[in-house]
Amino acid sequence: MTFKEKLLKAVQKNRSWLCIGLDPDLGKLPDHLDKSTAGIEQFLKTIIDSTHDLVCAYKPNSAFFEQFGVDGLLLLKNIIAYIPSEIPIILDAKRGDIGNTSRMYARAAFDYLGVDAITVNPYMGYDCVKPFLDYPNKGVFILCLTSNQSANEFQKQQLTIGGMLYQQVAKTSLSWNVNDNVCLVIGATKPEELAELRAVVGDNIPILIPGVGAQGGDLELSLKSGANVKGELAIINVSRSALYAGKGTDFADKSPAECLRLVTAMRSVLNLA
Amino acid sequence: MTFKEKLLKAVQKNRSWLCIGLDPDLGKLPDHLDKSTAGIEQFLKTIIDSTHDLVCAYKPNSAFFEQFGVDGLLLLKNIIAYIPSEIPIILDAKRGDIGNTSRMYARAAFDYLGVDAITVNPYMGYDCVKPFLDYPNKGVFILCLTSNQSANEFQKQQLTIGGMLYQQVAKTSLSWNVNDNVCLVIGATKPEELAELRAVVGDNIPILIPGVGAQGGDLELSLKSGANVKGELAIINVSRSALYAGKGTDFADKSPAECLRLVTAMRSVLNLA
Numbered sequence: 001m002t003f004k005e006k007l008l009k010a011v012q013k014n015r016s017w018l019c020i021g022l023d024p025d026l027g028k029l030p031d032h033l034d035k036s037t038a039g040i041e042q043f044l045k046t047i048i049d050s051t052h053d054l055v056c057a058y059k060p061n062s063a064f065f066e067q068f069g070v071d072g073l074l075l076l077k078n079i080i081a082y083i084p085s086e087i088p089i090i091l092d093a094k095r096g097d098i099g100n101t102s103r104m105y106a107r108a109a110f111d112y113l114g115v116d117a118i119t120v121n122p123y124m125g126y127d128c129v130k131p132f133l134d135y136p137n138k139g140v141f142i143l144c145l146t147s148n149q150s151a152n153e154f155q156k157q158q159l160t161i162g163g164m165l166y167q168q169v170a171k172t173s174l175s176w177n178v179n180d181n182v183c184l185v186i187g188a189t190k191p192e193e194l195a196e197l198r199a200v201v202g203d204n205i206p207i208l209i210p211g212v213g214a215q216g217g218d219l220e221l222s223l224k225s226g227a228n229v230k231g232e233l234a235i236i237n238v239s240r241s242a243l244y245a246g247k248g249t250d251f252a253d254k255s256p257a258e259c260l261r262l263v264t265a266m267r268s269v270l271n272l273a
Numbered sequence: 274m275t276f277k278e279k280l281l282k283a284v285q286k287n288r289s290w291l292c293i294g295l296d297p298d299l300g301k302l303p304d305h306l307d308k309s310t311a312g313i314e315q316f317l318k319t320i321i322d323s324t325h326d327l328v329c330a331y332k333p334n335s336a337f338f339e340q341f342g343v344d345g346l347l348l349l350k351n352i353i354a355y356i357p358s359e360i361p362i363i364l365d366a367k368r369g370d371i372g373n374t375s376r377m378y379a380r381a382a383f384d385y386l387g388v389d390a391i392t393v394n395p396y397m398g399y400d401c402v403k404p405f406l407d408y409p410n411k412g413v414f415i416l417c418l419t420s421n422q423s424a425n426e427f428q429k430q431q432l433t434i435g436g437m438l439y440q441q442v443a444k445t446s447l448s449w450n451v452n453d454n455v456c457l458v459i460g461a462t463k464p465e466e467l468a469e470l471r472a473v474v475g476d477n478i479p480i481l482i483p484g485v486g487a488q489g490g491d492l493e494l495s496l497k498s499g500a501n502v503k504g505e506l507a508i509i510n511v512s513r514s515a516l517y518a519g520k521g522t523d524f525a526d527k528s529p530a531e532c533l534r535l536v537t538a539m540r541s542v543l544n545l546a
Contacts, residue, residue, distance in 0.1 A: 023374070063370060063377035069385040070346050077342070094370050096394065097336060098421040098488075101296070101365075104336035112342040121369065123396040123416060125423025143396060148371040150398025153445065157438065160431040165438065168430065215371075 003116045003139030003181060004206060006088045011056045011232070015272040016263045017223065019057040019090065020047070021210065021239030022079065023064045028244045030251045037071040043251075044079050047243060050256040052084050054263050059208075059237055060115075062093040080113055088116040090141065090208065090235075095132075096121040102131040110135050117141060119185055119208070122169050126176060136179040139206065144169050144197065147187025147211030170197050174205070183208060186226065188217025188236070195225035203228035206235060212262075213241030219262060223269050231270040238262060276389045276412030276454060277479060279361045284329045284505070288545040289536045290496065292330040292363065293320070294483065294512030295352065296337045301517045303524045310344040316524075317352050320516060323529040325357050327536050332481075332510055333388075335366040353386055361389040363414065363481065363508075368405075369394040375404040383408050390414060392458055392481070395442050399449060409452040412479065417442050417470065420460025420484030443470050447478070456481060459499065461490025461509070468498035476501035479508060485535075486514030492535060496542045504543040511535060 001009075011017060024040040033039040048058070060079060065072035083089055091113060095105040102120075109118045109132075117139030120129055132140045145155055145166040155166040163171075173182050184201065186194050188211035198207065207226050211217035219236060226234030242262070246254030266272065274282075284290060297313040306312040321331070333352060338345040356362055364386060368378040375393075382391045382405075390412030393402055405413045418428055418439040428439040436444075446455050457474065459467050461484035471480065480499050484490035492509065499507030515535070519527030539545065 061370075061374060061377075063368075063374045063381065066381035067377040067385065069350075069381070070343055072381075073343050073346055092370075092374075094368070094394070095336075097334075097365075097367050098419070101334060101336045104334075104340040108336065108339035108342070108345075112340065121367070121394045121396050123394050123427060124419050124421055125426035125428070127421050127423040146371070146397050148397055148400050150400040153398035154396060154438065154442065155398070157430075157441065158433040160433055165427065165430060169427065172426065 002137045003088060006116060007056060007206065008232070010087050013086065014053055014056060015267055016054055016056050017234055017236055017266055017270070018055050018259060018263050019059050019208070019235045019237040020051055020055050020242050020259065021092065021237050022058055022060040023239045023243065025064065028240070030247055030249065032249055037068050037075045041075055041078060045082055046252050047255055048083055050252050051259050052087055054256060054259045055087060057088045057090055057235060058083055059090040059092050061239070062091060077113065080115060090117040090119070090139065091115040092119050094119050094121050094143065096124055096128045098124070099127045099131055102128050106131045106135060110138050117183065119143065122173070129176060133176060133179055133181060136181060139181055139183045141183040141185050141208050142169065142173045144173070144184045145186045145190055145193055147189045147215050147217065151187065166193070167200065170200055174201055185210065187211040188222040189215060191218065191221040191225045194222060198226055198228065203230065203233070206233045208235045208237060210237040212236055213238045219265055220269050223266060227270065236266070275410045276361060279389060280329060280479065283360050286359065287326055287329060288540055289327055289329050290507055290509055290539055290543070291328050291532060291536050292332050292481070292508045292510040293324060293328050293515050293532065294365065294510050295331055295333040296512045296516065298337065301513070303520055303522065305522055310341050310348045314348055314351060318355055319525050320528055321356055323525050324532050325360055327529060327532045328360060330361045330363055330508060331356055332363040332365050334512070335364060350386065353388065363390040363392070363412065364388040365392050367392050367394050367416065369397055369401045371397070372400045372404060375401050379404045379408060383411050390456065392416065395446070402449060406449060406452055406454060409454060412454055412456045414456040414458050414481050415442065415446045417446070417457045418459050418463055418466055420462045420488050420490065424460065439466070440473065443473055447474055458483065460484040461495040462488060464491065464494040464498045467495065471499055471501065476503065476506070479506045481508045481510060483510040485509055486511045492538055493542050496539060500543065509535070509539070
């Protein structure tokens with residue numbers, strides 16, 4: 001089964017385009033939990049138990065696990081194994097290097113960790129992305145226009161051939177899509193550009209949209225701008241505002257409640273039955 | 274001691290601007306070694322034993338360790354601990370993400386692994402690089418113009434404000450250099466651009482120059498083009514052609530012999546006494 005097929009099945013089952021970003025932060029854990037990777041494991045498993053019927057994907061953020069070294073990598077393995085097999089997992093890792101090195105990053109993500117998709121950085125061009133695209137059943141989310149403040153610094157540089165750099169990245173990424181597994185990352189903080197890019201890339205490309213919640217992106221506007229004509233393939237990622245909705249023992253209720261609020265809004269925008 | 278001070282001390286001691294890239298590849302290990310992370314550990318420790326007086330730095334490539342998961346991370350820790358403390362270690366990881374995530378990547382590299390420098394990707398702009406630059410004693414190598422074939426695809430896009438993207442990255446990186454720890458990555462396969470960029474960034478910025486050897490870059494031309502007026506701060510990285518110079522039990526002689534050949538050529542170009 002390809003990443004896109006698995007994604008659409010999860011959407012059909014859960015009537016949701018919500019992706020929860022798993023960014024474990026000791027400083028934000030509910031007070032009663034142990035401030036350790038064991039405490040994080042308990043926390044994330046409870047989040048998964050209480051939200052897996054509300055999401056279309058989970059997005060573990062590699063950096064937040066890497067900070068703990070070997071313990072963090074073991075934690076990431078355990079969390080990946082714990083996520084129900086029908087929910088796709090997007091590893092947020094922003095990888096990319098020369099071909100023989102990207103092949104090793106692809107092995108780490110797809111063969112060792114066994115995730116369904118990964119985020120990659122396009123700065124070095126095609127030969128750095130190709131080793132990921134060579135896994136036809138895996139999704140490859142190419143950074144296009146990101147949600148952070150400094151994104152404009154290089155991504156919005158105007159090119160003499162016409163258009164801005166991020167538009168060139170979007171167009172070029174389409175030309176790499178021989179295995180039908182190219183996906184894009186476009187921030188929710190840029191709804192106008194999101195609508196414009198959806199028009200450019202057509203209806204077939206999944207777009208991961210981070211930046212709703214803590215970063216200030218608007219849910220309904222992002223969904224309307226990012227979805228294709230069928231109201232599909234706009235994956236809305238929420239990390240901090242969903243994970244850390246409750247600071248006490250009530251977090252197991254507060255997180256799914258926040259997710260349900262978002263999903264209910266989504267369903268009404270997209271007329272998801 | 275800052276990264277740059279440590280680098281210059283190692284150069285003074287070893288009269289060398291050679292950096293060996295540590296890219297452990299099971300398929301390329303000498304035949305008699307066990308094809309496992311234990312075999313790699315034995316291999317890399319022998320390489321370090323026989324070359325540490327010939328180099329100015331080692332550059333472990335994170336991807337080649339990540340492919341082995343937990344075993345690979347333990348191996349990386351062991352190799353970092355094994356490298357003599359006076360030789361700086363540049364982690365080649367090409368990281369970069371929004372601020373709160375880059376902070377975690379910086380922790381993983383500088384606090385957990387304890388390396389002296391890291392390579393980062395500038396596509397997302399300043400707020401993604403700043404968390405690394407905030408460690409004043411660590412070097413931050415920003416990808417500018419890379420050695421791979423597809424580098425031109427985006428990096429050489431001409432901007433309407435003048436110059437190409439990689440030139441804009443170089444100029445902008447300079448403006449981020451408040452802690453005197455900005456460094457650049459510029460491929461040896463682009464000697465003309467290397468000379469041009471050295472002129473643009475001035476004499477104070479270390480430049481890491483990969484691509485000599487397997488990728489076809491010319492040693493003398495790269496050195497002459499990349500060094501500053503004092504003949505300094507051009508770090509020539511060689512990975513495969515140095516590591517895998519010998520396929521048999523003679524590798525412990527062939528690798529240092531290949532490094533000595535490169536260093537001797539370097540010394541003559543740079544008049545290193």
